Amino acid sequence: MTAPALIALAPDTHDPRTADTVAALTTLIGRIRPDLRVTSASLGRANTLKSTVDRLVVEGHREIVVIPLLFTADQDITAAAAAAAAAAADRHDGVLVHVTEVLGIEGAFLQVLDQRLREALSLRRVRELDGLVLAGEGSSDPLVQSAISRAARAWGNQHRLPTIAAFATAAPPAAGEAVRAHRADGRRHIAVGLLFLAPDHHTDRVTELATEAGAIAVAAPLGADAEIARAVLARYAVGAVSLVPLDAWAV
Structure with missing residues (x-):
């Protein structure tokens, strides 16, 4: 069974420095877990979540875990992420898109x-x-x-x-x-x-x-650090488990 794809979701990447950092982070995550399909998307003015889900579906992925790259759980942003993920999933029958909790402050x-x-x-x-x-x-x-x-x-x-x-x-x-x-x-x-x-x-x-x-x-922002990558993967692990149907756990 193919593991769910991972989307690292940034609130807004209109600043090229933000886009570069998110790209570097997804590359780092992919190096740690080369078995996963890892990509990124953004909300805000450049909402690319739908198109990213579309691309993953074309590649054959039917389960997708979305991790908001946030240190704090702003209700407006998390609600927007959930709505965008639901809209993206509605475009494809049988595709599951799960948005995890934010990274938090580890x-x-x-x-x-x-x-x-x-x-x-x-x-x-x-x-x-x-x-x-x-x-x-x-x-x-x-x-x-x-x-x-x-x-x-x-x-x-x-x-x-x-x-x-x-x-x-x-x-x-x-x-x-x-x-x-x-x-x-x-x-x-x-x-x-x-x-x-x-x-x-x-x-x-x-x-x-x-x-x-x-x-x-x-100081500079935290950036594409290994600790951030590990936190993303920890959120991914929980999100991937949540996609498993309840009857799959039945003995």
């Missing part, structure tokens, strides 16, 4: 944040820190804000440094405000981590605001 992702931070600090030749900011996507959803805030606390506890959560859109504080809050408390060596998969206009703005406010370094 503990291992904090290690990737550390690596990106070390790279940024090395580039700037910085050896001393007395404050951190963790910037993520903004949302009016309090659950999204809470998830990023919890990640900021965990990251700060790991380094024994005061850490403030910041948001790119919708919710305060912005990255610049968070840096200034640290500076108002007397801290001068403040670095910013980006809880984003790929660079885009949001990360550009976060970097600009944080630098203007006095941050000494801003």
